[in-house]
Amino acid sequence: MKRNKRSSTNGDPLHDEDPISGVAQLFDVSIAFIVAVIAALFSLLSSSEILNKDSEWTMTRKTKDGNIEIVEKQKNEIITKKVSGKNMSGTGKKLGTAYELENGEIIYVPDENQETAK
Secondary structure, three states: OOOOOOOOOOOOHHHHOOOOHHHHHHHHHHHHHHHHHHHHHHHHOOHHHHHOOOOEEEEEEEOOOOOEEEEEEEOOEEEEEEOOOOOOOOOOOOOEEEEEOOOOOEEEEEOOOOOOOO
């Protein structure tokens, strides 16, 4: 009796691989992408200052709702303040003027007659 060998691969060893191995490769690529995104975020936010326990910094961010939050870190405490659109009143003195540039950057210029802190 003769046996018929039917082979659709024509002896190609690449077609003999497990078809699910491609999914494992996609998983590896996605893990590498996630690690790269995390590394980019840490370098963008200067992670050495953020993770340092003695550092102090202030950051503003805009939420999905369009509200602005101020995040402050002082030593081991992180404080989040929400900026509201309410009009406030009280007594005080003018400290300076803030200008918004065309690129969106805001510059604060103190008044010349303002006393310097000692």
